[in-house]
Amino acid sequence: MHDRRSFLKLGAGAAVGGIAAALPSAVSATECASNIKWDETRDVIVVGSGFAGLSSALNAKRQGLGSILVLEKMQVIGGNSAINGGWLAIPKNPIQLAQGINDDSPEELVKDQIISGRGMQNTDMLRQIANRALDAYQLCIDTGVKFREGFNQQVGGHNKARAIRTLHGVGGDITTKLYEAGKKEGVEYRLQHYVEDFIMDGQEIVGLKVRQNYRFPDLKTGKTIYIKANKAVILAHGGFSRNLVLRELVDPALDKTLDCTNALGATGEVTLTAMAHGAFPVHMSFIQTGHWGSPDEGGFGWSNALLSIGFHKGISVNVLDGKRFMNERADRKTCSDAIMKNRHPDGSPAYPVVFFNHDDHIGAEEVTRAVRDQIAWKVDSLEQLAKQFNIPLAPLKQTVAEYNKQVPQRIDPLFGRMMDTAVELKPPFIVSRIWPKVHYCMGGLKTDLGARVLHSQTLAPMKNLYAVGEATGGTHGGTRLSSTACLECLTMGIIVAETIKSDMQA
Amino acid sequence: MMKTLLLTLVVATLFTGAANAGDLVKMKGSTQGRSNHEFIYQDGCKGCHQGSGKQNATDAACVECHGEITSIPVDESKLAIPEAHPHKSLHYNQGASCLACHGEHEKKAPVCAECHRTWFKEM
Incomplete structure (x- = not known):
């Protein structure tokens, strides 16, 4: 039954719309641990190579857990972390202390996270992570990660300035260093290795069925091998923001027109495979979207920073009728919903535009890089704006005239926007297009504090199966605070290695 | 030794005014390949594809001649x-x-x- 030919048939049927779907238990039913012919054996296998996977692998090696193998299905190391923005919340970090901020603490961070988690967060887990934040920081420093000198900021939802940022403002500054340190210390990494299935012995994981030499997203590529895991399998495969089918199943508001800030590999099939073997998922429908996306770039991009100007100094306009349609300063969810109502009659997105005065922001990096990379454009007049984006001119002119009348009065009778930062609109303008993007999955596999994956029947840990990072669920609750994902991943990589060591001794 | 061969071939290509090194050209039947790799095709597929042409090639085939990524100039x-x-x-x-x-x-x-x-x- 599990010869390659029958697998291929099943695999082809399971590929949905180019998204690699999980192969459920139909395939695995016949694969008992006892009749597997193992191609290879390692002590610990880590699935995924983002912050969580890289930290887990390096720390597992340092804990003396033996041979460590990291499997990454894509053709690059780093997962979504490599393209992340490089923000890291560390209470009591040296830069913060040098700034004279002495009243922060792990508990202060947890307080903020309880508010954003809306009561559904796992406070004990958050506290454990916050308490080890300085260990995560030290891990970075020891492996050669460079942070911006003197830079420590207060970011959204935090009551203290405690977020530091990597030198180049990319998570790659961290992933490349963790990877290179791991290589030096004997961790083995493999690209293009796709986990097809777990090999279980009851509720204990004993190894993985892996497609070697796989080329995303084609499940017919590569060949199947079996790798035995003597001590542990650590799931660090990230979230599922790029799995359009799954995310719409759990949150029907996330229709397929929504792009995503994540790397293409964030499809979460390993979460589904774990669920098929009994792992308990929580909060799957809690998915963070940003209303600040641009359809003219991939990833998180420049749009967010550009709109930090546009939503204050400019207006958003529906291209079909030339009118404003929302309070540009409302929260994420309110804005996302309003933006996504902009549709052509066939349901396809009619991307709204946001524009503000060019002359007020000459030389601003947010503007110059956006224009350079063609996600924003300079237009010299409302006529040019209307022509370039196919907006009816007369109503557009009327919209701007009415808005300009409200600016000095500091009121927005249409949408009730706070107008304290608004300015009168005068061409030339900087204009960009907007559409929300899916950003982060709060939900995933439920673990105990030691990162042991819980089984959905017994609610007890599944033997030798661990999960860390965005692959897990329930840590952050309703919403995750910015700059805390990297912290969670790095810290849990340290903790999971300690857990496995203690489980080995038990 | 492969590196020397590679360099010679690149230089030769430049001087003959043929397709630029790296251009996609017809190699074998309907298979296209890079013009600077012509010499590899003369030995069949296995120079890059281990075992058989149907199996995906790996980086090993590239690194053998070109070296590691960080040492290759752009x-x-x-x-x-x-x-x-x-x-x-x-x-x-x-x-x-x-x-x-x-x-x-x-x-x-x-x-x-x-x-x-x-x-x-x-x-």
Whole structure:
């Protein structure tokens, strides 16, 4: 039954719309641990190579857990972390202390996270992570990660300035260093290795069925091998923001027109495979979207920073009728919903535009890089704006005239926007297009504090199966605070290695 | 020794005024390949594809002649910004497969172009 030919048939049927779907238990039913012919054996296998996977692998090696193998299905190391923005919340970090901020603490961070988690967060887990934040920081420093000198900021939802940022403002500054340190210390990494299935012995994981030499997203590529895991399998495969089918199943508001800030590999099939073997998922429908996306770039991009100007100094306009349609300063969810109502009659997105005065922001990096990379454009007049984006001119002119009348009065009778930062609109303008993007999955596999994956029947840990990072669920609750994902991943990589060591001794 | 051969071939290609090194040209039947790899095709597929042509090639085939990613020069005058150096990527550095950006038998957009859409073209 599990010869390659029958697998291929099943695999082809399971590929949905180019998204690699999980192969459920139909395939695995016949694969008992006892009749597997193992191609290879390692002590610990880590699935995924983002912050969580890289930290887990390096720390597992340092804990003396033996041979460590990291499997990454894509053709690059780093997962979504490599393209992340490089923000890291560390209470009591040296830069913060040098700034004279002495009243922060792990508990202060947890307080903020309880508010954003809306009561559904796992406070004990958050506290454990916050308490080890300085260990995560030290891990970075020891492996050669460079942070911006003197830079420590207060970011959204935090009551203290405690977020530091990597030198180049990319998570790659961290992933490349963790990877290179791991290589030096004997961790083995493999690209293009796709986990097809777990090999279980009851509720204990004993190894993985892996497609070697796989080329995303084609499940017919590569060949199947079996790798035995003597001590542990650590799931660090990230979230599922790029799995359009799954995310719409759990949150029907996330229709397929929504792009995503994540790397293409964030499809979460390993979460589904774990669920098929009994792992308990929580909060799957809690998915963070940003209303600040641009359809003219991939990833998180420049749009967010550009709109930090546009939503204050400019207006958003529906291209079909030339009118404003929302309070540009409302929260994420309110804005996302309003933006996504902009549709052509066939349901396809009619991307709204946001524009503000060019002359007020000459030389601003947010503007110059956006224009350079063609996600924003300079237009010299409302006529040019209307022509370039196919907006009816007369109503557009009327919209701007009415808005300009409200600016000095500091009121927005249409949408009730706070107008304290608004300015009168005068061409030339900087204009960009907007559409929300899916950003982060709060939900995933439920673990105990030691990162042991819980089984959905017994609610007890599944033997030798661990999960860390965005692959897990329930840590952050309703919403995750910015700059805390990297912290969670790095810290849990340290903790999971300690857990496995203690489980080995038990 | 392979490196010397490679350099000789590149120089030869430049002087004969044929297709530019790296251009996609017909190699064998309907299979296309890079003009600077012509000599490899003379020995069949197994020079790059281990076992059989039906199996995906790995980086090993590239590294044997070209060396490791961080040691391979690129024309820096063509970069959108200095930080956009694909062989010293801020996101991946040594952690990128050659195949993430380069295709032998077909044109391919590099992995960077997924986000930075104006910085790189199909190669």
